[in-house]
Amino acid sequence: MERNVVITGIGLVLPQIQSLEDLWNLQLDETARIEPLSDRVAGSRINPDEISKRLPPRLSKKLDVFTKYALIATEAALADADLDLDETDTERCGVFVGNCFGGWQFTEKELRNLHLAGPRAVSPFQATSWFPAAPQGQITIKYGLKGFSKTFMADRMSSVVSIAAAASKIRSGILDVAIAGGTESTNTDMVRTGLEMIPTANGEDDSEFDLSEGSVFVILEDEDLARARGARIYARVGEFSSVNSPCAADVYPKNRDSYVRVMREAIGNEKPDVVLSDACGLAECDASERDAIGQVLPNATIMHPKDRLGHSFGAEGALDISMACLMLHKSEMMPKSDSTDNHSKINSILVNTAAMGGGLASLVLQKGDTQ
């Protein structure tokens, strides 16, 4: 029998966001998080002082910041779920991480060391700090987790894919618990230089494709087990769909029919009240998505929580899912200064996301406080 999967905890590390309350009030907060990061790109970034003291120094010096973000967010998610892993079957608990770029802050420094002082000056932790599965490894080591685990690299879709994959493993009975989400560091010269070209590659030099960074993780559990331990349930994880809408490797999909298809496959007969749209800031992509939502869910309210931060790539899907969880749990729309929506109508939320090269994905989150 297929099991239901619920989200019981949320943890995050995002620019100038210290708590779920900060995330909830993001649209009302007047703090200007987005600033010029270079001559060609703007975005938000995490102040290193906010995380430097939150891990033991011996561990910290081995890790790139994207793994540090993930460890801090994971710890916060477990605390939020009030889940004691000592009382959990660690062979049935897995870790699912979305990440796009790996650890370039660490790597850039070591490449300079290599260039200026030779191979002996390069940290022995270079390889293990850079590789995108480092957060998965560090989280499983820290908590002694032995269940099926995986890292997904799917551009800005990464953490929606990781959370959907985690839910699938619980649904099919392979796992009882999963720590899933994503993490990213974009605040490095190398990554920023690569990302500066996105608007141009998409034929929109003047578009606002802002960058961000950080980590968001959620705790997923088998619903019966979560209820048995009295867990607070944010949301139930619904259907997931992904489609390929082929385009160039550095271009986001613009095909309206592909957006229609991925959303229809995810929602089935459901009619989500809210769509957290991909709204990537590229005019053609956004117009296609908006038209598709208008066709598939003409009465849905469209929101985009990440507007105030920019794109955190591996983490941004999990950010949207977390906001959906908060809305479903509170039975309230995300607070916006111009919001006049009826608060009692949120039964399900659709999260959309996209990847360069043509990936599109949609995930449904449902109200979880009814059995």
Place this chain on the structure above:
Amino acid sequence: MSAPESLKTVIMETLIEFIGDPSKTVTEDSLLEEDLEFDSTELISVIVDIEKSLGTSLQGIKYANMKTVADIVTGVGAFLNESAEVV
């Protein structure tokens, strides 16, 4: 202070700084893996740190059989002696 004593001091100080945990007691008899929780990459890293502390190259030192802090002191001392004889 004799040369081996100064070498021991440098190595102990480097290890204590690397571990960065005042609750961990580091003695010559401390087992690197069991007591101080070193893995192989950390051992390489601390040898590079010792190299920097001493201001000399330890390139080529054999570290695979180092099990205790005393093994590091002895191994580094022997390596430096051999290097001096070669020169």
